[in-house]
Amino acid sequence: MRAYRGRFAPTPSGPLHFGSLIAALASYLDARHQQGQWLLRIEDIDPPRCPAGAAATIQRQLEAFGLHWDGPVLWQHDRNAAYQQALERLAALGLAYPCSCSRKQWRDHSIYPGWCRDGPREPDSPLAWRLRTDLGPTPVSWQDRLFGHQQFTPTAMGDVVLKRKDGLWAYQLAVVVDDADQGISDIVRGADLLDNTPWQRQLQHALDLPTPRYLHLPLILADNGQKLSKQNLAPALPETPDAARPLLHRALVALDQAPPASLASEPVHTQLDWAIAHWSPRSLQATAERREPRHNGF
Template sequence: MSYIGRFAPSPSGPLHLGSLVAALGSYFQAKSNDGKWLVRIEDLDPPREIPGADSLILKALEAFGLQWDGSVMYQSKRHDAYQAQIDTWLKSGQAYYCQCTRKQIKASGGYYLGTCRDKQIKDSKDCSVRLQVTHYVESFSDLKHGEITIPAPLVNEDFIIKRRDGLFAYNLAVVMDDIEQGITEIVRGADLIEPTGRQISLYKTLNQEPVSYLHLPLVIDSSGNKLSKQNHAKAINTTEPKADLINAMQILGFKLNNDLQEASIEELITWGCKQWGLKQLPKSIEVTS
């Protein structure tokens, strides 16, 4: 099977160092396997999105020498597909409407206990849609970190596939899109380890073979906070990208001598594709920027 990887940012702001690390890691892994590297804009949550951020993201990737294969997929164009699958599950009883609020779930210990599973609620008003989990995933194998155990309460928790506000849930969309695009391996930041069990369960529910996973080190600041758009992480410099590129490559474990630090963006990316290997990655799932 030919390798197909992807980078899937949300347009809630420009790329920062943490997202650059994820982009580079997924790109190097794809190209070192003679594979394709796709880009998908995960515009599922309009209230959090910034107008024009998708264009800024694509221009940033180009500035750093990361050229994607094929056309860019937008999740906002995939709503009909998500809804069709949800309707199929609602009809079969695999999915159901749930009236429980976050406050109620927090009061019951922080995990959903299946309260609405057998209520057969027909009115979707003020309801989320949950998937009845039948494929339990207790652990999965990460290409870098080995066997990772899923917290017990999450293994059999019926999770949301459509939110109370009518927006489609990330777990459903990302799995359906990865299947649609033929993704063979997912390379992403370690902050997304937690939902991996649910996503593998979704693959099995959709009668699809789960993909392999590689979680890259999560970049944190000196205070221990994840670099993120929500935490107002500084945007990468697209007009003079070299310093940020070298920093990101060093976070990924590359040893860059003085000659390489004088190389062009294109030369650094080409060299990185040839030298990339999983053994070079830090053992820790967190790295300070």
């Protein structure tokens, strides 16, 4: 067994919200309960989506909730050489190819039809790079720690983009390379990323990288049924420990950890000590979505 190394990897497109807290807290507790390390990675590979100061706000929010990470922060904007090396290896293996197609051109298809697999249709146009899903292992299966046996056919999902036409790196390649380089053994994240895992497993196989264990968490919905997200204007988490206390307790409730009601008024470090000692992923209910616990004020 590899030593436990977990991570939280937010995109700094805005401050964290309650849904972000669920992912951060669960990954933190899972690591600390197993005496493992918990790392922070800032996934800022898309600068137009990352306003100045957002990453600093995220770090202050995590610290307010007592979620202190191990070691230095890893910034994806520093990782261009590692991603390029991985892409070149995939291309040499015939598993990545340049693509000139625009989404408008294949909008009548449910997935990208693979038109450029044998060479770009418009070689003088800007080119993206895609993963050939038809040459990797299929179906892709694994055992999720909450949702159990998972099986997907990547060819039914299409050839995912690895590098965009504007030269920016895409999430799927970057996350796989970073998880391997950081020695991540366990990934705890939202169920909205469950169907990203087949592409990532294919990339791990192609690049001969270790495969982490996965625990996908139910998504938290607002009262109106929408996923809590920055796009849906979910309220930002506070940046002070006193304001974090009741929200931390609510997050433990949302994670089915049944914290004592009296814990809600305790300092964040007291709540975390209790939560680390009592952390039980088996208590999580395997539902893809659930409502945010009712609250007063925030």
